[in-house]
Amino acid sequence: MNIESKVSGHWTDEQLVGHLYGVGPGDGHLDACASCLARLSAMRSRREAVEKNSALAEDGDFEFLASQRRRIYRRISQPAPWWQVAQLKRWASAAAGLLVFAGGLLFIESHHHPQPPAPAISDAQLAQDVGRMAEDSEPPPTAPLQALFEE
Numbered sequence: 458m459n460i461e462s463k464v465s466g467h468w469t470d471e472q473l474v475g476h477l478y479g480v481g482p483g484d485g486h487l488d489a490c491a492s493c494l495a496r497l498s499a500m501r502s503r504r505e506a507v508e509k510n511s512a513l514a515e516d517g518d519f520e521f522l523a524s525q526r527r528r529i530y531r532r533i534s535q536p537a538p539w540w541q542v543a544q545l546k547r548w549a550s551a552a553a554g555l556l557v558f559a560g561g562l563l564f565i566e567s568h569h570h571p572q573p574p575a576p577a578i579s580d581a582q583l584a585q586d587v588g589r590m591a592e593d594s595e596p597p598p599t600a601p602l603q604a605l606f607e608e
């Protein structure tokens with residue numbers, strides 16, 4: 458802002474900038490004043506130089522960022538592909554299986570006294586153990602869990 462311009466009737470810098478962007482005063486002063494016209498053309502060439510420089514500097518970065526952003530938006534807007542959903546389901550069922558397995562281990566731990574690790578368990582002994590487990594009338598606690606995942 459310079460008061461001198463206002464007093465002398467010349468356009469202020471703000472008015473010249475406004476004119477560059479098509480919103481300057483429309484009083485026709487530029488047609489009559491070579492001084493203001495010179496200031497305007499200086500401003501215009503300065504603006505063009507700045508725009509060219511920033512365009513050059515941004516060219517690579519901008520293109521890279523824009524493509525990155527496009528990729529992200531595409532990924533967000535797209536529904537999850539079928540293989541991701543399948544993977545999720547597989548993980549869920551694996552986790553459920555792990556839960557059932559852990560429940561079974563817990564059941565065995567709490568209902569059977571841990572036997573000392575027999576270095577060589579005979580087939581007959583194994584059959585006996587399995588038979589005893591089968592005879593156990595109490596349903597295993599994992600039964601309702603398994604029923605949940607049976608469809």
Ligand SMILES: [Zn+2]
Nearest residue numbers: 467468490493
């Ligand atoms: Zn002027």
